[in-house]
Structures are given as structure tokens and as C-alpha cells.
Amino acid sequence: MAKESIVIIGTGWAGYTVSQQLNDKKFNITVISPEDTSAYTPLLASAACGLFDFTLAEEPVRHKSKILTYYKARVEAIDFNAKTCKCCAAREIDGGDTRQFDISYDRLILAPGCVSNTFRTPGADEHAFFVRNVADAKKVQHRIKQVLELASLPGLTEQEQRDLLHIGIVGGGPTGVEIAAEMSDLFIDDFSTLYPSLKGKMSITIYDAADFILGAFEDSLRQHAIGSFSKRHVDVVTCARIKEVTKDSITTEAQGRVGCGMVLWTAGNKQCALVDTLDVAKTEEVPRIMTDEYLHALSPDKTPMQDVFALGDAADIEEHFLPTTAEVAVQKAEYIAATLNTDTYKAFEYRQKGLVAYMGGHDGVVQGKPDWSGQRAWAAWRSKNLLWTRSWRRKFMIMTYWALGWLGGKEIARI
Ligand SMILES: Cc1cc2nc3c(=O)[nH]c(=O)nc-3n(C[C@H](O)[C@H](O)[C@H](O)COP(=O)(O)OP(=O)(O)OC[C@H]3O[C@@H](n4cnc5c(N)ncnc54)[C@H](O)[C@@H]3O)c2cc1C
Numbered sequence: 478m479a480k481e482s483i484v485i486i487g488t489g490w491a492g493y494t495v496s497q498q499l500n501d502k503k504f505n506i507t508v509i510s511p512e513d514t515s516a517y518t519p520l521l522a523s524a525a526c527g528l529f530d531f532t533l534a535e536e537p538v539r540h541k542s543k544i545l546t547y548y549k550a551r552v553e554a555i556d557f558n559a560k561t562c563k564c565c566a567a568r569e570i571d572g573g574d575t576r577q578f579d580i581s582y583d584r585l586i587l588a589p590g591c592v593s594n595t596f597r598t599p600g601a602d603e604h605a606f607f608v609r610n611v612a613d614a615k616k617v618q619h620r621i622k623q624v625l626e627l628a629s630l631p632g633l634t635e636q637e638q639r640d641l642l643h644i645g646i647v648g649g650g651p652t653g654v655e656i657a658a659e660m661s662d663l664f665i666d667d668f669s670t671l672y673p674s675l676k677g678k679m680s681i682t683i684y685d686a687a688d689f690i691l692g693a694f695e696d697s698l699r700q701h702a703i704g705s706f707s708k709r710h711v712d713v714v715t716c717a718r719i720k721e722v723t724k725d726s727i728t729t730e731a732q733g734r735v736g737c738g739m740v741l742w743t744a745g746n747k748q749c750a751l752v753d754t755l756d757v758a759k760t761e762e763v764p765r766i767m768t769d770e771y772l773h774a775l776s777p778d779k780t781p782m783q784d785v786f787a788l789g790d791a792a793d794i795e796e797h798f799l800p801t802t803a804e805v806a807v808q809k810a811e812y813i814a815a816t817l818n819t820d821t822y823k824a825f826e827y828r829q830k831g832l833v834a835y836m837g838g839h840d841g842v843v844q845g846k847p848d849w850s851g852q853r854a855w856a857a858w859r860s861k862n863l864l865w866t867r868s869w870r871r872k873f874m875i876m877t878y879w880a881l882g883w884l885g886g887k888e889i890a891r892i
Pocket residue numbers: 486487488489490491492493509510511512518519520521522550551552553588589590591608609610651652749751788789790791801802803804805806
């Protein structure tokens with residue numbers, strides 16, 4: 478009997494996990510994505526700050542152990558009646574984006590994720606930095622090195638140096654907080670000896686539109702985080718309305734224009750171009766593709782499309798809101814793979830796991846465990862980072878980098 482063909486759109490946490498867990502003896506698996514690797518997003522902040530090599534923060538889609546077809550392309554449109562995806566080669570391999578082709582499917586798995594939402598803030602799309610994948614993280618590391626060298630040149634006033642060495646982070650969720658933590662470690666522990674003339678002039682500000690940071694954590698832990706940050710040159714500005722971002726400044730309604738060497742945007746998601754084009758039911762938030770509790774995408778009249786699944790940041794279950802996290806994406810991916818591999822259908826149930834955030838200086842917080850703040854939380858965060866990586870080889874290499882960093886400093890600061 479001919480194998481059923483399953484097409485997966487996207488190679489983030491959701492698409493990649495399904496592709497690796499589907500039974501390749503039972504299905505012809507085709508993966509379409511402009512990215513031929515899947516980023517370990519929780520490790521991007523560490524990689525950007527030189528804790529380990531960038532190759533350890535991503536996993537290639539093609540594996541010797543898995544039979545699948547991969548196309549480095551973008552799906553531009555889907556015809557659900559004809560069961561066809563209209564694709565266009567990725568720009569990196571076909572600069573003009575001209576090579577187009579169609580791929581047919583028996584079943585379709587939609588996992589194209591979200592894109593950053595800068596809420597039309599003037600200058601943000603052009604000048605802010607992002608950390609959604611390894612390419613972004615590399616740009617961040619490059620900019621950190623640039624501002625340090627710029628600030629070290631002769632003839633700069635102290636204020637010019639301080640402005641260059643000020644990093645603005647928009648968004649006080651776990652991503653923004655973790656990047657602030659890693660950068661404060663880099664600035665305080667690693668660069669102050671390498672750049673003695675800049676010591677004490679480096680600073681970080683986290684801006685959040687809400688009146689708190691770390692929204693998913695209880696109040697005592699948020700206060701702990703703010704207290705911990707204040708000792709590490711990290712300011713937290715809440716109720717901040719960002720009015721403009723330029724290449725060397727950030728302007729807020731309350732503070733006016735503040736000089737910055739880099740603005741990192743970690744706040745907000747919006748739907749990607751593909752989801753925008755799809756004729757399916759969508760949630761009001763973001764918006765995301767609406768699914769039933771078996772993760773079938775719903776047509777505009779809310780009828781489940783039995784051959785189309787949707788998951789990850791791009792989708793949400795009708796009336797069962799779940800956050801846009803890797804935890805949710807992976808659990809849904811495992812559920813879809815198990816459902817299709819075994820032909821057993823029971824509704825998806827999400828299991829909430831512990832939330833951990835790192836504050837820098839071996840301090841952190843664990844939601845639901847206030848007595849775990851400090852080094853215990855830091856240890857929990859480090860072990861969670863290891864758990865995200867899928868191969869033993871990568872786990873071993875990351876631990877080796879940690880050990881080397883502990884013994885002799887991070888590679889980025891040993892130039
Ligand atoms: C820096 C950072 C740290 C994070 N830390 C954590 C954490 O500690 N814990 C946690 O649970 N979550 C974390 N998250 C959130 C988590 O990474 C996301 O929820 C997760 O990546 C969502 O997975 P996804 O597969 O749905 O989407 P994505 O990872 O965004 O992947 C989408 C994929 O679809 C592809 N794609 C897009 N459009 C098309 C198209 N038209 N055709 C084909 N392919 C397309 C993209 O190229 C990409 O490969 C973090 C996120 C970031 C950015």
C-alpha cells in the first residue's frame with residue numbers, strides 16, 4: 478500500500494518535533510521551511526553572549542536517522558480543496574525568490590510560528606535587534622563587539638561612552654529578562670577586565686508596557702528579580718510607552734530620548750504572512766489559527782478540517798488559550814505525531830511544567846518555589862537549558878563550554 482504523504486510547514490519547535498517523531502516507515506514526510514535548522518530558542522541568549530558556540534543552539538532538519546524530504550522554501554498559499562501548497566524557493570538559495578513549485582499532501586501540518594510585533598513603533602523594524610533565531614543572535618553578538626570597540630576609541634566623552642554601552646531591551650517577559658541577565662554577566666564578569674577603561678559605564682534597561690515584569694511569575698519573585706537586577710546595572714522601567722527607536726537611541730513617553738548602543742526588541746508576536754492569507758477560523762489575539770481540541774484547524778464556519786493540523790505559536794485551541802511557548806509547541810507536536818503514528822484519537826491535554834528565569838550573577842527565580850530563588854534557581858535554569866537540547870553530543874559540548882567558561886572565561890571575552 479502506498480504511504481500517506483504528510484507535509485509539515487515550518488522547522489521551529491513545533492514543525493521540527495513532529496518531523497522527527499512521525500514514523501517514516503508509515504508516512505512520506507515532507508518538510509518545507511526557509512530555515513534548514515531548528516533553533517533552541519531558550520539557548521539563543523546564552524549563544525549571543527558567547528557562553529557557547531552558535532552551532533550548539535540549533536539542530537539541522539536533515540538527520541541520518543530520519544527519512545524525510547526537505548525543501549528550503551516558503552509556502553505562499555494553500556489550496557485546502559486541491560490539497561496543494563504553493564511554494565517559493567528561499568531567498569538565500571534563489572535570491573530573486575522566483576523558483577516556484579506546488580507540493581501536494583494527504584495531510585498537512587501547519588507550524589509557521591509568529592513574527593515579532595513592533596506595534597508600528599517608528600524606527601523599530603529598521604533599527605531594533607531581535608532574537609528569534611541563530612542569525613539574529615549572531616547579529617546581536619556582532620553589535621555587542623562593535624559598541625565595545627566604538628566606545629574604546631579615543632576622543633569620546635564619558636557620556637558618549639555610556640550611551641554606546643547602554644543596551645535597551647523592550648519586553649520584560651522571560652526572553653527579555655534572560656538576555657538582560659546574560660548580558661549583565663558578560664559586561665560585569667567578562668568585559669570589565671578586558672576593557673578596563675569602560676568598567677562601570679555599561680548598563681542595561683528593560684522597558685515594559687505593563688506595570689510589572691515576568692508576568693507569569695508571582696509578585697514576590699518579580700520583586701526579587703528587580704532587586705537582583707538593581708545590583709547588576711540593570712534598570713527596570715515599567716509602564717513604558719516606546720515612541721521611537723533610532724540607530725543610537727530609544728525614546729519613551731516618560732523619559733524622552735535616551736542614548737543606546739543597541740535596542741533589543743523581545744516584546745510582542747503577530748501572525749506571519751502565511752497565516753494572514755489562510756481562509757481558516759482565527760483567534761482574536763495575535764491572531765492565530767483556531768483548532769479543535771484534537772488540533773485540527775477549523776474552517777471559517779468552525780468545521781474541523783480532518784486532514785489539517787495546526788500547532789505552535791501560529792495556532793491555539795478554541796476557548797483554551799495557551800501561551801506561545803516551546804513547552805506548548807513541543808507537547809502539541811508530540812501529541813500529533815503519536816496520534817498519526819498510532820491512529821488513536823483522544824483530546825490534547827497540556828501539562829504545565831515549572832517556569833524558571835535567570836537574573837544573572839548565579840541568581841534566578843522558579844515559579845511556585847519562592848525558597849528556590851538564588852543559586853538553586855540558577856542550577857535549575859542551567860539543567861533546564863540542557864534538557865532542551867535533544868542530542869547527547871550537544872549536551873556534552875554545552876557542558877564542556879560551561880566548564881571552560883568557568884575555568885578561563887567565555888570564548889567571546891578571550892579574543
Ligand atoms: C529568545 C527566545 C527564548 C525563548 N525561550 C523559551 C523558553 O525558555 N521556554 C519556552 O517554552 N519558550 C521559549 N521561547 C518561545 C518559543 O521559542 C516559541 O514558542 C517557539 O519557537 C514556537 O515554535 P513554533 O515552531 O510554533 O514557531 P517558530 O519557532 O517561530 O518556527 C516557525 C517556523 O516556520 C517557518 N515559517 C514561517 N513562515 C513560513 C512559510 N510561509 N513557509 C514555510 N515555513 C515558514 C519559520 O522559518 C520557522 O522555521 C523563546 C523564544 C525566544 C525567541
